[in-house]
Amino acid sequence: MRRDNPFRDPRDAMFPALAQADADAGIETPAQRATAPLAGLPGLRAFAGRAPSTTADPLASEIEGRLNALREKTATRLSAATNLRIRDGEKGLSELTEVKAPLQLSMVPLDNGRIELSATPTRLDAGTPGSDAAKRFGSYALASGLTESVFGAYNGLVRSYSSSALQLREQQAREAGQVLTLAERAGIVAEARSQAAQEIGNAAVAAGLSAEQGERLASTLLNSTAQRVLAPYRPKSQDDTGVGLNLAYSSDSLKADIGTTPLGFEKTNLVGGAKWTPKVGQNGNLALGVERRAVTDSLLAYAGAKDPVSGKTWGGVTKTGVNAQYAYDNGAAGFYVGGDYYLYRGDNVENNHSIGLHTGAYARPINTPSRELQTGVHLNWMGFDKNLSGYTLGHGGYFSPENFVGLSFPVQYSLKSDRWDMKLRAAAGYQSFTQERAPYFPKNKALQNQLEQLGTAVQNLSDGLTAAGQSTTLPAIETHYRADSQSGMAFNGGATLEYRLSEQTRVGGTIGHDSFGEYSETTGSIYFKHALENLP
Known part of the structure; x- marks a missing residue:
């Protein structure tokens, strides 16, 4: 059975609140690559605004840069995108194709805060379980x-x-x-x-x-x-369609949002969060967050599913918790350390919780207005109380190792010209995790007992028929998911390319790939961003 890549973006542990703002603009977000920490570090910075000034006057260049930043900060913007995520896996279970078409309106009605409204039509397709996979779906x-x-x-x-x-x-x-x-x-x-x-x-x-x-x-x-x-x-074909809604507010040190997982899914949840990022000294930054987010590892975890045998709906998992991180960045280098604690809840899904810790450091050997090279190292650990990675009743269909440790070495290069912005990223890393043995029906002891009794009865019947010289083929009844332990190398890479059509309009695209063992996920997007007012 294929396993998800448990590597997570270091920024996920900080707080992925308001990630929808980037997603709606067509930018790959921590939520879209929740299993790919090799993508970057907290210190990674994106270029924004106009092309760097070619004037020889340093003071004029600085003034122009600040004016550009102010225009960007206060402009009313409309953005649209099409995002694609393809995750390899077992049909009907861990396999997933996700297509989103987010539309966002962003404005600054107040002097110190931006309001963002977004609607995101979403289509999920996991395929149809085969004969073997069907035995690990529902009851x-x-x-x-x-x-x-x-x-x-x-x-x-x-x-x-x-x-x-x-x-x-x-x-x-x-x-x-x-x-x-x-x-x-x-x-x-x-x-x-x-x-x-x-x-x-x-x-x-x-x-x-x-x-x-x-x-x-x-x-x-x-x-x-x-x-x-x-x-x-x-089990029939597993697919679902809905429209997610989100309202977000952001200022220099506070971000908050509230919204829903796509309306129309088998299970819809209210999600949101808040993040406070006060400065600590001249170069330090503290990030404190509280949030409730959808778990998007699989269709079962994200949208929920209906058991064709019992008619019960289960899945639609959310994680609710707190996270904190301290980061130091002097422009040339930086480091960070943080942690998180989450409660995992879902409809007819066993309760779970996780703890995570992460730390890392990075340097920028190239750091100019038009070019930036950042390289670093990242180490993280996480552990879950229960293994609920299965797709039978009571499981949530999300990666939940007993212990996981990952070490990665991300590198990112950014280049900005008059009209083109480009970002390339790549990373290699090592990961190791263990998952404990888990019952098929962790939330329903009566159902689990029936399955175990059936397994015992079938085995006794098979032994009796064999002893009597009667040839028969009886199925082997699996009652538990086996414990698992894996270690190995992982790779993540991607690119973003943006073209400035005019002072008001930009188009761009992203592509990314993440792999570990049999796990493979590819993401891509194209997007359009337009300022509704002239930016002189």
């Missing part, structure tokens, strides 16, 4: 395990009874100088099927079913197949 494991076991035992008895009867009748025919016809052979098999069905029906009545239920079971065995019985309960 289908119990339905398929029971059905396939009963039909497996029935088919084994039919083979055993028909084989014995055919051998006896063939011997009798040979002694009489005759040969069994096809019709006679078919009749023998029909008798064996009827005998096996009646025997299983009687056993079910003895186990507690009513006589009527036993008769219906025998009739089903005679007239149907496991595939036909399970067809109405098999």
